[in-house]
Amino acid sequence: MAGTRRAQQQHNAYDVAILGSGMAGGMLGAVLARNGVRVLLLDAGTHPRFAVGESTIPYTSGMTRLIADRYQVPELMPLSSFKGIRQRVSRNCGQKQNFGFVYHREGSAQRPDEVNQLVVPSAIRTETHLFRQDIDAYLFHVAVKYGAHPRLATRIADVEIDPDTGAVLRTDSGEEFRANYVVDGSGFRSPLADKFQLRETPTRANTHSRCLFTHMVGVKPFDDSRTAAKHGQPNPWHHGTLHHVFDGGWLWVIPFDNHQDSMNPLCSVGLTLDPRKFPKGELSAQQEFDDFLARFPEIAWQFEGAKAVRPWVSTGRLQYSAHQVVGDRFCLTSHAAGFIDALYSRGLTNTLELVNVLGWRLIAASRDGNWSRERFDYVENLQQGLFDFHDDLVFSSFVGFRDYELWNAVNRTWMLGTMLGNVMLEDAYYRFQRTGRDEVFLDLEQSKQPGSPLPVSAGFNEMGTLTRDLCLAVEAGKVSTGRAAEQILQHIKHADFISPGFRLGERDTRCFNMSPGKMAKNAVWCRREAPPEIGPRMINASKGLVRMRLRGGE
Incomplete structure (x- = not known):
């Protein structure tokens, strides 16, 4: 009898247990299982199922390509473009050629x-309206194909964690699983957030x-x-x-x-x-x-x-946060850690950011046995930085909604973050493809501005702080909406991180379409006038995107 119990415990032992088999859990499970990690993929629900978080941005698609290549999971590559999804995953998704605001x-x-x-x-039209029940099920099946052990319709009732030996997870039916590490991607009702009282009450979010x-x-x-x-x-x-x-x-x-x-x-x-x-x-x-x-x-x-x-x-109020997302032998990802608002479609982007930085750490830990909290410290900083950046942007936007002129200005700061964040990503991906060196991505983790789309530019990050502070002042009745809008546009007009030829600091540049002509003028600016932390990155990003287009990845 004792031998049977020991055999059962050994059978239920894993390197990593993932709570939640949605976008985060499915993709992370696929990445880990493909690289030899023993993965348990738990979920209280089943597939297919309804989910929101349906709109991608270029950064989402770029990060999907990066993860597919970095972790050698080719099944992820079709998810990086509308064409790939339509041909190889689902014809239930929509196309996304623009972000529109009326x-x-x-x-x-x-x-x-x-x-x-x-x-x-x-030239790089890759974006998609994801029909999530198809996409999430696809990712779940990829994870299982590579060896992740699936347990759907399985609710975790309790988790015990020992910093030295790992975690014991108990289901509401009394079954036990053991894992060296637990990744909680289950969302707002996170078992780990509840167990260790990680929620901020009240949340620090301004939105x-x-x-x-x-x-x-x-x-x-x-x-x-x-x-x-x-x-x-x-x-x-x-x-x-x-x-x-x-x-x-x-x-x-x-x-x-x-x-x-x-x-x-x-x-x-x-x-x-x-x-x-x-x-x-x-x-x-x-x-x-x-x-x-x-x-x-x-x-x-x-x-x-x-x-x-x-x-x-x-729903009630959407915003929630955690004062801590990484602990001994566990991590909360994305929506288990916190949430702001669906505005600007950053939820999926933040999810993939966490998959990318967690992936190599968990693979390395499964091989060398070092599950120390220090190895995962950057994940804490990144998650909190992503939360705060998105909160500043969405809070400023809601204040901007009061008056079109202020909204028109705040909207430019989002445009710039979307475009320039993609530059950072595509530059790194291009250099990785050229060299095969994983250090390209590790260098990005040395940022002093984790969570910022453009951490290398002081002017860009000052723009975000300026916008937030002006909108706080507007909300407090200390600054008029017109004055705040003027100051934001003036900052952009004199910025060194974007070509002045784009005229994004002008009030009437309400719609922006990066035409081939603008791309050509931008290339000249990159080589002649752009600061050294911007110009070469834009050139590399353009080369990488052209290469992607030539390969048929549009």
Whole structure:
């Protein structure tokens, strides 16, 4: 009997136990199992299942390519482009050619010049609206294919951790598993956050928002409305992620049916509100959504005849955080560690950042037996930095929603972070492809600004601090929205980290499309005028993206 118990315990022993088999757990499980790590992949639910976090950005796609190559998991490569997903993973996903923002005032007609759009360059158009139930299931199956041990419909009731020997995980049915290390990617209801009382109460986040969301059928392309006919933006709204923004919140529209090969009639819809301006009452989510549309008839046009195909989810305040995410023999990743808001689609990006920096550490620990907390210290700094950067950006945006001029300025800071963060990533990936040296990525971990998209530029990081502080002053009634907007644009106009030819510091550069002509002028700026920490990186990034396009990765 004792021998049977010992055999069972040995059978249930792993290097790494991952709680949660969503995007983070599935991808990390695939990376680890592919590299010989004994992985236990636990989840209280099953696949396929509904999930939000559906819109990628160029950094997401770039990081997916990087992880696929760095950790030699070729099955991840199709997820790095719309073309790859459509051909090899799922035809239920949508395309994303732009990030679109239409500003509205309650009780007033929408003004045609109050729109903003960032177009993904046609030369590197990789972005996707992910139908998450297909993507998450695909990643889970890749992890299992490489040897991860799956345990779905298995709820963890307790975790005990000994810094010297590892963890014991107990299910609600009394089953036990042992692991040298635990990665908690389970989300808000993190067992480890509860067990070790890691949540900050209250959260340090400045952002305040709540959300109601669902999938719908019958949502009309906004381009067909009389309102949109006056806009003249570079790319159709329906070809990307559309954000309707207004004082106190924003509404996302993420279509999965916006290309001819789509087999999915659904559209992801979510209304995000500041609860201090729009308190959550007794109305159902559908009633609250209908009441909102009644106040914004130009938005309501898009939803005439649309119907929810699944129950609405209505949340309380979205923001939560942890004062600690790394401990002895454990780590909280991404949404287990904290969350700000879906604005700007950074959730998936932050998830992949954590997969990348955790991957090599866990592989090394499984080989040399060194599971010390010190090995994972950078993960703590990165996770907290990503949280704070996103909080500053989203908080500033919600303050900006009060007045179009301020929103127009804050939106530029997001544009710059999105574009320049991708430069940092593609430069590193290009150098890795050229040399095969993993040290390229380890060098990036020496940053004094973990979590910043462009840690090498003092001017860029000063822009973020300036914007946040000005928006705090606006919220406190100490600075007008117009004055804050002027100062932000002036900082960008005189910045050394972006080509002045892009005119992103000009009020009327509301839409930006990186055309081939602009790319050519930028190359000249990189070689002649750009600071040394920017120019060479932009040149390498461009070379790498051209190489990717020539290989058919668009």
